[in-house]
């Protein structure tokens with residue numbers, strides 16, 4: 586019992602040995618096992634610090650969540666969702682990996698991959714916009730990560746350039762799964778209510794009850810980020826895998842145009858533009874990319890391109906999908 590108050594946790598590490606046999610290693614990690622470094626960033630309920638494992642000298646990002654703050658803001662369920670989602674998505678180069686979690690009386694700790702390159706958004710802002718080659722590379726890596734998430738029954742629901750981090754090789758690391766949805770397999774086809782509308786999960790119900798209410802007045806609502814919210818989330822209040830592909834379309838547009846397709850003076854006006862599909866391509870937007878975006882920013886999620894359609898779209902011609910995509914050198918951002 587002594588390890589409990591050291592803020593340690595016993596975590597079972599799944600381990601595949603050299604002959605591919607799965608074994609389990611009992612790993613006990615706690616606050617004392619790390620030396621904490623600089624602050625990488627702050628979230629609404631979290632601080633992310635660079636840290637080094639004292640034994641292995643491996644560097645991590647440790648996300649520290651203040652329990653009191655989370656409880657006060659009624660965000661406990663988001664913490665559990667983030668943990669459960671990250672645990673499911675442990676094996677893809679494009680997704681931030683969760684190595685350990687532990688706690689002490691004040692905080693919760695998530696030991697994550699360190700993404701030293703910062704947010705993709707920072708680069709789009711710095712350069713103004715990306716050329717086609719860079720958009721193709723980063724779009725392909727983001728799509729490959731989305732395909733993996735969806736194959737594990739996870740919908741991210743808040744994809745945006747801020748949540749696309751970059752590692753030391755300038756490769757994509759997607760983060761921020763607190764607002765993700767796990768399609769629990771048995772009830773994947775959710776029971777519809779008598780009015781034929783799909784049963785909403787808690788976060789969707791929260792969101793539905795809070796549409797149009799400004800952020801500061803919202804009681805515990807699920808917040809997607811206005812510019813990337815899909816129309817179905819605004820009209821039917823429910824997200825689906827296609828919602829991530831809508832956000833993907835917004836991201837591809839933004840990388841090439843230097844701005845998201847739907848942006849207005851306030852959230853509510855942005856929502857209106859989305860549900861009315863009110864957006865324009867800037868002059869000079871590449872034709873092939875325009876065709877791709879037009880087939881993603883479709884109001885009816887069932888009419889949007891599927892991941893396979895996107896992978897074979899001319900815009901991604903020449904991309905080698907799969908492992909090779911993650912081994913190649915990232916194109917220089919210029």
Ligand SMILES: Nc1ncnc2c1ncn2[C@@H]1O[C@H](COP(=O)(O)OP(=O)(O)OP(=O)(O)O)[C@@H](O)[C@H]1O
Pocket residue numbers: 625626627628629630631632633646648681697698699700701703704750760761
């Ligand atoms: N694995 C990581 N490696 C490097 N930096 C990270 C990592 N995870 C998060 N950060 C940085 O730390 C900051 C806070 O991230 P965090 O996920 O805690 O909050 P957030 O999701 O950005 O904010 P909010 O909780 O309000 O949505 C972000 O700006 C992000 O750039």
Ligand SMILES: O=C(O)[C@@H]1CCC(=O)N(CCc2ccc(Cl)cc2)[C@H]1c1ccccc1Cl
Pocket residue numbers: 651652653655656661664665668686687688693694695
């Ligand atoms: O789900 C788990 O793995 C454990 C289970 C045991 C436990 O006590 N916790 C912490 C639960 C919790 C969540 C939110 C707050 Cl604000 C306080 C405690 C969970 C936990 C520990 C460390 C980091 C995250 C989490 Cl959810």
